Amino acid sequence: MVVILAVVAAVPLANYIATSTSRTLFLSRSNDADWFATMAESPLQSGDIANLRELAVRYHELYNTPVFVVDVDRKVVATSRSGVDVKEPDLATALDSTLAGRLPAEPPALFPWRTGEMVVARPVVNNGRVLGAAVLRVPTEKARDQVQNGLLLLLGGLLISIGAIVIGIVRPITRWVLRPLNDLDNATHQITRGALDTRVSTDGRAPELRRLGDSFNSMALSLHQARQREREFVADASHQLRTPLTSARIHIEGLSRLSPTARFALSDIDRLGRIVQRLSRLAGSDRPGADAESNEEPLDLAQAVKERLVGWKAVYAADDMELIIGEMVPGGVGPELEVDDILDVLLDNASKYGAPPVEVSVTRDGTEVVMSVRDHGLGLGSRDLKKVGERFWRSAHHREMPGTGLGLAIVRSEAARVGGRVVARPPIGGGLVIEVRVPLIDDYDV
Known part of the structure; x- marks a missing residue:
């Protein structure tokens, strides 16, 4: 009974191996036939077929596959070898479909006991009118050898499977060996x-x-x-x-x-x-x-910035630098946003690397609340702007000055924690603007 079931299962597998190999060969050569049909369109209209004949001969030499092109009257106009008989049954059947504007049917599966070549034909068409056909006569020896090898492997696998089932020890041993490994895998997932x-x-x-x-x-x-x-x-x-x-x-x-x-x-x-x-x-x-979930209320970014700027105005005044408080539009953001940390980094950078006056503002842009700090220094080039926020990166103009190159990286990380981002851009009039854009909390009551 086990042998009968194994044979019943092997028959469709054997057919699949032969059909799959045949289809793969047919599709690969169909692409070549389509290319020849495209190349033959102009020569069939002009009558200049010398280059087409050279292409056919070169393809034959390279792939050991004869090629010929016929016109709508089935006259061979270019071929890679002489002696083509378009009345052969396989060729005639393929040309009947092709010259009628239809694609020929897929050839039968390549079993080892079948011989002969595979015929692949494609119509040569111009503006919907069939001018002729490009035909490949594909050798099938290698494909049939592949099918034979696949069938031998299938037969070997079938014999091994039958032996294992008859002996009846594979399943118990496998379960005994794998049970502790499954337990270990489950424990790893728990960890x-x-x-x-x-x-x-x-x-x-x-x-x-x-x-x-x-x-x-x-x-x-x-x-x-x-x-x-x-x-x-x-x-x-x-x-x-x-x-x-x-x-x-x-x-x-x-x-x-x-x-x-x-x-x-x-x-x-x-x-x-x-x-x-x-x-x-x-x-x-x-x-x-x-x-x-946290029960903290949303944070008004504008209010938090204004409170932090009280101390920074004193710091800037002590250094004879002008700090301008620009537009402050209320907007709710995530309470976990470390506004003080972010503003400290941006104002410290502006005082060290930029030039006064330094302007701080909070605005809204669609679904984002934007905190921006602008200075009037030399700014950054287009290449440097793309690197702003990378860890340990510092502009070539600022490498002689004290710093670690981590400040803006920290700002970018803090903004990302609430789904925000950092944008650096050159403003009109020179200098540099660093924008911290964070999502606006819609239901925040300002």
């Missing part, structure tokens, strides 16, 4: 999802698999302990930072009434406080419910 307490069983396994399971469990334990130590460190650090930050804020609040610079420092203290809060959230990010 990648964050379940670092996942372990695999090593009981009743082969010695090699038992050693592999022990190594995996040791690795998972090390990862779990490292993650636990990381969470504990972050939690302890954030807890230890809260007290000195609170004390510093109390002292600076008393000074902020007297000095804008002190208010600037107070803003930095608040920013450090937010960083400590983020560290606290990071410490619990692996716990259940840690991925819940």
Whole structure:
């Protein structure tokens, strides 16, 4: 019964091998026949067939495939070899369809016991009128050898399959060998999802698999302990930072009434406080419910920029530089956007590499809120503009000045966290404009 089922399954496979090989050969030579039909269009109209005959001879020599072209009356006008008889049954059948404007049917499958050439014909057409046909007589020896080899491989596979099924040991052995590997694969997926307490069983396994399971469990334990130590460190650090930050804020609040610079420092203290809060959230990010959505309200970018500019105006004034506060259009953005960090980098760069006056503005452009900082320095060339924001990149004009080439890379990373982008462009009148474009929160109430 098993043998009968195997033979029944092998018959369509054998037919598929022969049909597929035949179709591949037919399609490849059909493309060549189409090319010859295209090349024959002009000679059949003009009568100048010398070049067409040379092409046919060259193709025959290169691919060992005879080619000939006939006109609408079946007269051979160009051929790669003499002695073409258009009345041969295979040729006559193919020409009947081709000269009638139809593509001949695909030839039968190339089984090893069949001989003869494959006829591939294509009509030569001009403005819908058939002028003749291009015909290839394709040798099939190599294709039939391929089919024969494929059938032999199929027969060998069939015999092997029958032997394995009859013996009846493949399935039990495979399941026994692969079960621990499947368990290991499932455990690996669990580890990648964050379940670092996942372990695999090593009981009743082969010695090699038992050693592999022990190594995996040791690795998972090390990862779990490292993650636990990381969470504990972050939690302890954030807890230890809260007290000195609170004390510093109390002292600076008393000074902020007297000095804008002190208010600037107070803003930095608040920013450090937010960083400590983020560290606290990071410490619990692996716990259940840690991925819940934030309840923070959207941030008014214009208001945040104006508050930060209070301190920067004092800094610029101390350096006798003019800082202009331009248009400030309210617009809600993601609360996680670090406006102070971004503005600090852009204003610091403008003061070091640009020239006054420096203008800061917040506008809307469609679905984006745009924070732009413009200076009136030398600006950047078109090649340099494309590199703005790359890590450690610095313009050739600024390499002698202090810096790391990371500032704008940090700005680009901060903008990307809220789905934004950074654009550098040369404004009218010279200088450089850096725009930080972030998505506008539509339902923000300004």
